Structure formats: structure tokens, C-alpha cells
């Protein structure tokens with residue numbers, strides 16, 4: 176059955192919702208066959224290439240929104256800590272470090288409802304410098320956009336804009352009250368109209384039903400996004416979702432396979448929570464997914480670039496650079512550039528694994 180689903184996806188047909196649901200229920204004894212089916216689809220569009228993406232928390236905490244999973248919300252007391260907007264030089268230095276780790280993409284993220292004019296000026300100035308100095312793709316994740324702000328970002332060299340739907344429209348209002356799921360869809364459309372690629376995914380483990388997860392996968396397909404990051408909840412202390420259970424590793428792999436079969440050509444990323452959720456099974460995620468974050472997340476640590484290079488190499492995959500060139504993953508090729516002195520930060524709770 177899994178192979179027949181791969182055939183459908185490869186033929187460009189959208190797999191039926193009941194088939195996607197069956198993927199989420201695949202018996203443990205069939206997990207390898209399911210991963211093989213997802214891998215056939217992944218390999219047809221992405222070969223054995225894996226791209227590394229690096230996140231930069233350009234402005235941390237004090238966000239006025241109330242997303243229940245987020246430790247950067249001021250509504251929950253910013254338990255992940257607060258730090259002001261980084262300077263242009265710091266953002267450029269972060270991009271150099273990402274490039275030295277052989278990342279394909281560097282993503283500047285701010286914890287905001289939407290970018291202020293001043294923050295936008297900083298991001299755009301950094302984007303222009305980074306694009307003039309380095310061969311690296313640029314992404315920004317700055318909250319809700321207007322058409323004018325999106326056009327400025329695109330003109331400054333930002334290739335891709337991230338704005339996740341997180342979950343289904345139905346479940347979203349259980350998690351967030353300060354903006355709507357429809358607001359998020361509108362920002363994705365604004366970014367598309369400005370000519371940027373769009374990165375838009377969600378989080379597994381928000382207490383959603385199976386139907387919510389399927390709704391998310393099909394809504395993203397309808398939105399025709401270029402990249403789908405699939406996160407697994409890492410429940411943060413101090414947030415309303417603190418204490419939510421971790422997603423089971425086998426379910427996480429089934430969810431990734433479901434996303435791959437619904438999104439055959441999309442840049443599918445196993446994103447936040449990878450290390451915590453998949454543990455020894457992390458390399459298995461490379462069969463459905465073709466990209467990963469390295470060097471940690473916004474408020475939590477993660478695998479080092481050396482460890483990720485090693486995993487990619489051990490599993491027989493190769494790295495994809497911003498140039499499109501595929502090169503061997505090589506921990507010895509990761510260069511460490513010194514980080515600038517970080518701006519003053521006010522952690523109100525210790526950060527796990529930081």
C-alpha cells in the first residue's frame with residue numbers, strides 16, 4: 176500500500192485524505208516500508224541531498240502575541256529570556272558562521288507581531304550586506320507583513336519568508352488568541368505576492384487531533400508553499416503548554432512520511448524538537464525530509480554542525496549548498512568563527528539544554 180501511495184505522489188496525484196490518515200496509523204512493523212515509500216518520492220525530487228538551515232534569534236522575547244507553545248511571549252512572561260534587536264554587524268557575523276558550517280540558508284527571526292520600521296531597516300540592511308558578501312540563501316521570519324514591508328524585504332535580497340500556520344484553523348484558536356489562523360494565511364499570500372519563496376509549516380504535539388494534523392498538511396498544499404518545516408513540540412517551562420507530552424518517535428516519523436506524500440516536491444524540513452523527539456532515530460528522518468536545522472533553535476540548543484555533518488555522512492546522504500552544488504558532508508570542514516558578545520539578556524527561567 177505504501178508503495179502505491181508513493182507511485183501516486185510521483186505521478187503528481189494528491190493522495191486521498193484517508194490514505195494520509197492510514198500513514199499516521201502505519202503499524203510499527205511497516206515503518207521501514209513506509210519510510211522507503213516516502214524516500215522514493217524524496218529521492219525523485221531531492222536526490223540524496225540534505226540542506227542545513229541556521230536560525231538567528233535576531234530579537235528575543237517580549238512578543239505581544241500569546242502563542243501557547245512559545246517561550247518568547249510576554250503574555251507568559253517571556254520565559255525563554257529577552258534580548259533587544261541585534262545590530263546589522265551581528266546579523267552579518269551570524270550569516271558568516273552559518274556559511275562556515277556549510278549551511279544553505281540563514282534565517283533571521285524576530286519575536287514580534289510584525290516588524291517595526293526600525294527592525295525592518297536592520298533586517299534589510301543586514302540582508303543587503305549578507306547577499307553582497309556570501310553565497311547563502313536568506314530567510315526572514317518577522318511576523319505579520321504588509322504588502323509594502325514584504326516588497327522591501329524581497330528587494331533587499333530576502334529569498335524566503337517564514338510564517339507557520341502551526342496547526343489547523345480549528346485548533347489554532349485553542350492555542351492563540353491575539354491573531355487568527357486566517358491572519359497567518361494572509362501574510363503567507365502577501366509574501367508570495369512580493370515574489371519571495373514561502374516557508375510555512377507547523378508543530379506536532381499541540382494537543383491537536385489527527386484531523387487537525389491532516390487539515391494542516393492539506394491547507395499547506397492548497398497554499399502552495401515552497402518549504403514545510405515540521406516541528407515537534409518541546410514543551411517549554413512557563414508556557415501554557417508546559418508539561419504537554421513529547422511526541423512519540425515512531426509517530427513523528429509517520430507524520431514526516433505523511434507530509435512528504437502530501438507534498439512530494441516541497442522542501443520538507445525536520446525542524447524544532449528533532450533531537451528531543453527522535454533521539455537515536457534522527458537519521459531516519461532524512462528519508463522523508465530533505466533539510467534540517469543545525470546549531471540549535473531560537474531559545475533551545477540542538478545538535479552541532481559537526482554532529483549533523485557526521486549523521487548525514489554516516490547515513491549516505493550529501494550536503495546541498497546555496498549554489499545548488501552537492502558536496503560530501505564533512506565534520507572537519509566546519510569552520511568555527513568567533514561569535515560577537517551577545518547583547519544583554521534577561522532569562523527569567525533557565526533554558527533547557529542551552
Ligand code: SF4
Nearest residue numbers: 238240242245248286
Ligand atoms: S508570534 Fe512568534 S514569537 Fe510571538 S508568541 Fe507567537 S510564536 Fe512566539
